[in-house]
C-alpha cells in the first residue's frame with residue numbers, strides 16, 4: 001500500500017500561518033485523529049482544536065479535506081493551517097508521525113500528482129520553476145509551462161508523428177497497386193518535412209527559455225585599466241570589484257547577478273587582456289576570453305585617453321555586442337567605424353556620463369532577446385536533448401522514406417519515444433528521479 005506522506009508546504013521559520021499538508025490513503029484518518037470528527041465538507045475550511053492522541057492540545061487551526069481523486073496529488077489530501085511557530089509545526093509533525101504518516105521526500109507531492117496523471121512532466125517542471133521564480137520573466141515563463149504550453153506543443157507533435165507513422169506502416173503492411181515509394185513520398189513526405197521544420201525552429205530559439213531560467217550572460221572585456229571593474233561597480237551600484245590604477249588588478253571573474261527588464265542577468269567583470277606577466281594573470285586572461293566567448297553579449301571597453309580600438313580588437317565583437325568608449329572625462333571619444341550591429345557608447349565610469357543610455361540599451365537587449373513569444377520556449381537542457389534526438393531521427397526517417405520504408409518506420413518510432421520522454425508519457429525512472437529531486441520539500 002502507498003505510504004501517506006506529510007510535509008510543511010510553507011517556508012520553515014516563524015510566520016503568521018504555517019501550512020502542513022498530507023497526502024495518501026491514511027490522510028482522512030489522520031485528520032479525524034488530530035482534528036476530531038466530524039470530517040469537514042470537502043474543500044471547505046473548518047476551525048478545529050488540534051490534539052495529540054492523548055488528548056492534549058497542539059493548536060487551534062483551520063483544516064481542509066480534499067478527497068481524491070479531485071485533489072492536487074489525486075490522492076486523499078489534508079491541509080492544516082496552524083500558527084506559524086516552529087514548536088507548533090514540530091508538535092503537529094509528531095502527531096502525524098504517531099498516526100503512521102511519514103515525512104515527504106523533495107517533490108514527492110508533485111511526483112504523486114504526475115503519477116496520477118494530474119500533470120505531465122513539463123507541467124511539473126513549470127511548477128518547480130514557478131516556485132523558484134525570482135523575476136517577472138521567470139514567473140511568466142514558468143506559469144505558461146505549468147499550465148500546459150509546452151505540453152500542448154509536444155503532444156501536438158506527437159499526434160502528427162503518429163499519423164505519419166500510420167502512413168508509413170500502412171504502406172509497408174498493405175502496399176496497393178501503386179508503387180510504395182511514390183505513394184509514401186506523397187502521403188508521409190510533406191508532413192514529415194513540416195514537422196522537422198517546426199522542431200528545428202523550436203531548437204533555433206537562441207536558448208531563450210534556458211536563459212530566462214538561468215540568466216542572461218554579459219561579459220565586460222578590454223585592455224587592463226580600461227575601466228571594466230569601475231563600470232561593473234557603476235552598473236551593480238556597489239563596490240563589487242576592486243578598482244585601482246594598477247593595470248592587471250582583476251584576475252578572477254567577478255560576477256554580479258541583477259534583475260533587468262524582469263529577467264535575471266549575470267554581469268561578469270574579467271581580467272584585462274594583454275600578454276600576461278605571470279601564470280596567475282595568464283590564467284585570468286584565459287578565463288576572460290572563455291567567458292567572453294560563451295557570453296550572450298560582450299561589452300568591450302576602451303580607455304579613450306590612451307588607445308584607439310584597433311581592427312584586431314573590434315574583430316572580437318559580434319553583432320549585438322557593444323563597444324564602450326570610457327574615460328570621456330579625460331579625452332574626446334574618437335570617431336569609430338564599428339562593425340555591423342555593434343553599438344557604440346561614449347561614457348565616463350567616473351562621472352556617470354553616458355551610463356543612462358548604456359543601461360537603457362542593456363535593458364532593451366535583454367528584453368528583446370528574452371521576452372515571451374507566441375510559441376513557448378524550451379526551458380531546460382533536458383528538453384533540448386529530447387527535441388534534438390527527435391529531429392535527428394526524423395531526418396534519418398526522411399532519408400530512408402522511399403527506399404527503405406521499414407528503416408524510416410523504425411526511425412520515426414525512435415523520434416516518437418524521444419517526444420514521449422519529454423512529457424513523461426513513457427517513464428524513464430532516472431529522468432523522473434532527477435526532475436523531482438530538484439523540488440523543495442513540501443512541493
Ligand SMILES: Nc1nc2c(ncn2[C@@H]2O[C@H](COP(=O)(O)OP(=O)(O)OP(=O)(O)O)[C@@H](O)[C@H]2O)c(=O)[nH]1
Nearest residue numbers: 224225226227228229230248249250272327349350
Ligand atoms: N578619469 C577616469 N578614470 C577612470 C574612469 N574609469 C576608470 N577610471 C580609473 O581607471 C583606473 C583603472 O580602472 P579599473 O576599473 O580598475 O580598470 P580595469 O579595466 O578593471 O583594470 P584591470 O582590472 O586592471 O584590467 C582606476 O584608477 C579608475 O579609477 C573614467 O571614466 N574616468
Ligand SMILES: [K+]
Nearest residue numbers: 225244246249
Ligand atoms: K586596474
Ligand SMILES: [Mg+2]
Nearest residue numbers: 228229249250
Ligand atoms: Mg578590473
